[in-house]
Amino acid sequence: MKGSARAVPRQGSGVYELARAYELAFSYRNVQQEVDALIDWATACLGHAPWTALELAAGPADHALEMARRSIEVTALDLSSAMCSRASERATEAGVPLRVVEGDMRSFALGRQFEMAVVLIDSTAHLLTLDDFVANLRVTGDHLLTQPVAATKLDFSLVSVA
Numbered sequence: 542m543k544g545s546a547r548a549v550p551r552q553g554s555g556v557y558e559l560a561r562a563y564e565l566a567f568s569y570r571n572v573q574q575e576v577d578a579l580i581d582w583a584t585a586c587l588g589h590a591p592w593t594a595l596e597l598a599a600g601p602a603d604h605a606l607e608m609a610r611r612s613i614e615v616t617a618l619d620l621s622s623a624m625c626s627r628a629s630e631r632a633t634e635a636g637v638p639l640r641v642v643e644g645d646m647r648s649f650a651l652g653r654q655f656e657m658a659v660v661l662i663d664s665t666a667h668l669l670t671l672d673d674f675v676a677n678l679r680v681t682g683d684h685l686l687t688q689p690v691a692a693t694k695l696d697f698s699l700v701s702v703a
């Protein structure tokens with residue numbers, strides 16, 4: 542429309558409300574291998590396999606669920622209520638414990654700390670400004686134990702942000 546501001550989609554809206562469709566579209570991934578790599582990397586940093594993990598922007602929580610299957614105590618956080626519902630439903634179906642929190646990865650308070658935090662498959666792309674990125678790093682750091690391990694999957698590389 543002439544003269545009107547361009548509509549900017551609200552974060553967490555649109556495709557992410559179609560949680561089952563998202564799950565299907567991204568089912569091509571080898572989540573087990575990706576979690577193997579994350580755990581190997583965390584183990585190298587921590588000196589032992591991680592017992593606790595936080596997945597931010599977890600979506601339907603493929604990776605969080607795979608970690609929970611391996612007896613890691615995991616919290617999955619996502620902005621989308623549809624994604625959170627689907628993650629909880631899948632945890633129940635799989636019979637694994639998973640804490641799911643609906644929240645914003647730029648500002649959250651979970652009341653505890655973790656050995657490892659991950660943000661996968663380019664989800665940091667939702668941090669649209671430098672302020673958002675810094676806020677995410679700060680709040681993630683607040684939720685990490687003293688030997689922090691954090692990973693973000695940018696395309697195919699794992700990089701440390703700790």
Ligand SMILES: C[S@@+](CC[C@H](N)C(=O)[O-])C[C@H]1O[C@@H](n2cnc3c(N)ncnc32)[C@H](O)[C@@H]1O
Nearest residue numbers: 557598599600619620621645646661662664667
């Ligand atoms: C590309 S999906 C990734 C989902 C999952 N990590 C995976 O590997 O399939 C991005 C996710 O980020 C979530 N998201 C977007 N902005 C967010 C924010 N500010 N805080 C938390 N989650 C957010 C969306 O709801 C969506 O589930």
